[in-house]
Amino acid sequence: MTPAARRALAAAERLFYDRGIHAVGVDLIAAEAGVTKKTLYDRFGSKEQIVVEYLADRDERWRALLAEHLDAAPSGPRARILAVFDASRAWMGENGSKGCSMVNAHAEISDPAHPAHSVITGQKRWMLDLFTRLAGEIEGVGPEDADRLGRALMLLHEGALVAHGLKVFPDPVARAREEADALLAASASG
């Protein structure tokens, strides 16, 4: 990726996230990045492609941050599950005062055939799988309970991201982590 393309994508990410996708035009992206529209279309081809790369890049960065937290977590599935919430808390502190970019983008994209759609649902499905897999690694938790636990963790996590964006009450991710902890304490020997 050329330097101008990187600058353009960085500007697009900030603008799309802060103001919404449809509210931001390519002229504005070009101006904010110090790049001409010609360069934008040479590198990306279309606004739609910029949107896709915006979401894909955020997804990639989130998964990288999450992997760091998972690697640094104490061994054991329960600590690793809590590490997911820690990662989200760290992420939100730096990247997310308006909630989840995937959820927000989904609100603006009606066409299920839009190439961004698979990025959005892909991340959510991946997160559910992660929660379910980690829950299944807990001693004494069978596949059925893992499904139930994974989905409950998913609900708490998604709810926390939304609550953070809406600023319903302070530090909802920390609150969700507490609740997840209680859930895990109750569900098995630990």
Added chain:
Amino acid sequence: MTPAARRALAAAERLFYDRGIHAVGVDLIAAEAGVTKKTLYDRFGSKEQIVVEYLADRDERWRALLAEHLDAAPSGPRARILAVFDASRAWMGENGSKGCSMVNAHAEISDPAHPAHSVITGQKRWMLDLFTRLAGEIEGVGPEDADRLGRALMLLHEGALVAHGLKVFPDPVARAREEADALLAASASG
């Protein structure tokens, strides 16, 4: 409200919710409603005002449906809390295949001074207060535990609405209700 205004608002609600606010122009609203732009601007004055009334009307209808479910619920705070989730399940079945309109609208509105902003945050704050108040009515639950419980219920509920919109797994509102039930069972004598 005149008949044409009612038709226009109904069309706007459907279009805004399905496609997003910025993706829908007033010409399209007018055409879908069988109404001229002149009438639209005579009745509402601006697109911004249409957006505000779209959200306010949905809020009003949601609160009415919720009140019905709360009135029909068995007495006792625990049953009433579960009735909130039942109301959401019924609501989503009819009005919401794309999640929460307030959350979705918030994703598209960057200006905190936008008149729709207070409608959005107002409903969320109201829901948190409702959960907290109902939790506080449970025997043996003090004010501090009511706050904790209210916020946990809020997280589950918001998470369920998002998960429903994203179609992460089937019937997330029912799953959230189960989790809320377990939470309430564990938190007090009942």
Added chain:
DNA sequence: GCTCGACTATACAGATCGGTATACTCGTCG
């Protein structure tokens, strides 16, 4: 019968939308 509010129809203004075209500069690499 006449006024008045609600509504339709159409055209337009000024701005912005996504996207394209032409012409230029500059550093790098062979």
Added chain:
DNA sequence: CGACGAGTATACCGATCTGTATAGTCGAGC
């Protein structure tokens, strides 16, 4: 030196955006 990729600058296209203006239709109430 010369070719080439990256980027700049600017102008433009057709379409669409919010919002306004003019002119006319229709039905109900006084």
